[in-house]
Amino acid sequence: MRLRPLALLVPAALALLGSTARAEDTNAAIAAAAQAAESKVVAWRRDIHEHPELGNRETRTSALVAKELKKLGFDEVHTGIAHTGVVGILKGGKPGGVVALRADMDALPVEEKSDLPFASKVHMEYNGAQVPVMHACGHDAHTAILLGVATVLAGMRDQIPGTVSFVFQPAEEGAPEGEEGGARLMIKEGLWATAKQPTAIFGLHTWPGPAGTISYRSGPTMAAADTMxxxxxxxxxxxxxxxxxxxxxxxxxxxxxxxxxxxxxxxxxxxxxxxxxxxxxxxxxxxxxxxxxxxxxxxxxxxxxxxxxxxxxxxxxxxxxxxxxxxxxxxxxxxSYGGGVTYNDPALVTQMEPALRAAAGDKLLNSPLIMASEDFSEYQQDIPGLFFFLGGNKEGVGPGQAAANHSPLYFVNEAALVPGVRTLATLAVDYLQQKAPK
Ligand SMILES: [Zn+2]
Ligand SMILES: [Zn+2]
Missing domain, CATH: 3.30.70.360 (Alpha-Beta Plaits)
Structure with missing residues (x-):
C-alpha cells in the first residue's frame, strides 16, 4: 500500500468532516422539529383512533390527511388513488433524487376493549354485516406519524435536496370481499406515474416492544402470505x-x-x-x-x-x-393477495444504518423474523425498501406481555410517536443527501 501525499489527504478528510458535521446538524434539526410536532401528532393519532375506518372506506381519514398536507404547502396532493389513497409530493429547495415514505390508514373489524378516553365506538358494514371497528394494528399511529414527518420536512424544505413522496395507503389489511385494494391497487392505478418512481421507500409498523425502540433486519423480514x-x-x-x-x-x-x-x-x-x-x-x-x-x-x-x-x-x-x-x-x-416477502434490500440497509443509529441511538435493536405479512412488500418488488418496527408497549409491560397486533387490547404508547417521526424523517433526508449531486 502506498501512502497518499498529505496534501491530497487533508482536503478529503476536511470535506468528509464537513459533511459529517452537516449531517449531524440536519439530524439535530430534525430531532428538534419532531419533538416540536409532538402535540399535533398526538392529536391526529387520537382523532384517527376514535374514528377508525375499514379498508377502502377510509374517507374521513384520507380527507384529514389531504387537508393537512395542503395546509403544509405541499406542491401536489393527489386523492382517490385505490379508492381512498392520498399521495403528497414535497419538493425540496435543492435538486436531487426521489424518495417515498408510506403509511397505511385502515382499521380492523375488532371491538375495542381498551379504556382509552378516545377508544372507538364506531360500527361499519363489513362483508354485509355491521361490525365494531378498531385501529387494532396501529395504522392510526402510522398515519399520524407520517403527517408529523410531513410537518417536519415541510418546515425544512429549503435544505432538502430532492423530492419526498408521502404515500397514505388504504386497505393494507386486505380489501372487502370482491374488491381490490391496498398497495397493489395503488401501483396498478399508476401511483408511480402520479408520484415519480422513487429509488427507495421507507415505512414502519408499530409492534410490541419497549416504547420508542426501532427494530430492523436486513433481507427477509416479514413472511409471504398466501390464503388457500x-x-x-x-x-x-x-x-x-x-x-x-x-x-x-x-x-x-x-x-x-x-x-x-x-x-x-x-x-x-x-x-x-x-x-x-x-x-x-x-x-x-x-x-x-x-x-x-x-x-x-x-x-x-x-x-x-x-x-x-x-x-x-x-x-x-x-x-x-x-x-x-x-x-x-x-x-x-x-x-396471493396477501403479498410476498417483505424484503429489506441489504445494500439499502447498510447504506441507511448510520441514519438509523443517529435517529434511534441506543434504542436501535435487531428484529427477529416476523411471520405476519405486510403489503409494503408490493412496493419492494420494484423499489429497494426498508421496513422497520417501532416499539409501543405501555410502561412496565415486559417482553411477551403486550397484547398482539389485532387484539381488542392492542396498545400504542404515545411516547413512540416522536421517535417514529424522527426516524422516518432522518431516513428520508439522509437518503436524499447521499444521492444529492456533489
Ligand atoms: Zn394488521
Ligand atoms: Zn398493520
Whole structure:
C-alpha cells in the first residue's frame, strides 16, 4: 500500500468532516422539529383512533390527511388513488433524487376493549354485516406519524435536496370481499406515474416492544402470505353406511394432517422457516349424514419466493392426491393477495444504518423474523425498501406481555410517536443527501 501525499489527504478528510458535521446538524434539526410536532401528532393519532375506518372506506381519514398536507404547502396532493389513497409530493429547495415514505390508514373489524378516553365506538358494514371497528394494528399511529414527518420536512424544505413522496395507503389489511385494494391497487392505478418512481421507500409498523425502540433486519423480514381454500368433494350417504358414498370428512382430516408434514418432513428448514395453518373447516349438518363436501381455508407463510412456489405446489399435490386415493376430489385455490416477502434490500440497509443509529441511538435493536405479512412488500418488488418496527408497549409491560397486533387490547404508547417521526424523517433526508449531486 502506498501512502497518499498529505496534501491530497487533508482536503478529503476536511470535506468528509464537513459533511459529517452537516449531517449531524440536519439530524439535530430534525430531532428538534419532531419533538416540536409532538402535540399535533398526538392529536391526529387520537382523532384517527376514535374514528377508525375499514379498508377502502377510509374517507374521513384520507380527507384529514389531504387537508393537512395542503395546509403544509405541499406542491401536489393527489386523492382517490385505490379508492381512498392520498399521495403528497414535497419538493425540496435543492435538486436531487426521489424518495417515498408510506403509511397505511385502515382499521380492523375488532371491538375495542381498551379504556382509552378516545377508544372507538364506531360500527361499519363489513362483508354485509355491521361490525365494531378498531385501529387494532396501529395504522392510526402510522398515519399520524407520517403527517408529523410531513410537518417536519415541510418546515425544512429549503435544505432538502430532492423530492419526498408521502404515500397514505388504504386497505393494507386486505380489501372487502370482491374488491381490490391496498398497495397493489395503488401501483396498478399508476401511483408511480402520479408520484415519480422513487429509488427507495421507507415505512414502519408499530409492534410490541419497549416504547420508542426501532427494530430492523436486513433481507427477509416479514413472511409471504398466501390464503388457500380446499374443497373436498365426496358423495353424500347415510352415516351408518359409509361404503355407500365417499366420506369427505375423513379425507379432509387426512389432508389437515398431511399438510403439517410439508414444512416438517419435506422442506429444508435450515433455509427459512415456514408455516401452514388450516384456520377453518366446515362440512356436514347432522350427526348421521356423511356430507357431500367439506371446505377448509388456511394460510401459508414463508420467507423465500422459491420456497413459497414449492410449498404451494406441494400443498396442491398433497390435497389432490390424498383425495384421489379415497375416490374423492380436492380443489385447491390459492389467493396471493396477501403479498410476498417483505424484503429489506441489504445494500439499502447498510447504506441507511448510520441514519438509523443517529435517529434511534441506543434504542436501535435487531428484529427477529416476523411471520405476519405486510403489503409494503408490493412496493419492494420494484423499489429497494426498508421496513422497520417501532416499539409501543405501555410502561412496565415486559417482553411477551403486550397484547398482539389485532387484539381488542392492542396498545400504542404515545411516547413512540416522536421517535417514529424522527426516524422516518432522518431516513428520508439522509437518503436524499447521499444521492444529492456533489
Ligand atoms: Zn394488521
Ligand atoms: Zn398493520
Amino acid at each position: 381454500k380446499i374443497v373436498v368433494k365426496g358423495k353424500q350417504t347415510h352415516g351408518s353406511q359409509p361404503w355407500g358414498g365417499v366420506d369427505p370428512i375423513v379425507v379432509a382430516a387426512q389432508i389437515v394432517q398431511a399438510l403439517q408434514l410439508i414444512p416438517s418432513r419435506q422442506l429444508d428448514i435450515t433455509k427459512a422457516p415456514s408455516v401452514v395453518t388450516i384456520g377453518s373447516i366446515h362440512g356436514g349438518v347432522r350427526h348421521n349424514i356423511i356430507p357431500d363436501s367439506v371446505e377448509m381455508t388456511g394460510t401459508v407463510r414463508n420467507f423465500d419466493e422459491g420456497i413459497r412456489k414449492d410449498m404451494l405446489a406441494r400443498i396442491t399435490r398433497t390435497a389432490t392426491s390424498i383425495a384421489a386415493a379415497s375416490g374423492a376430489e380436492a380443489t385447491v385455490t390459492i389467493d
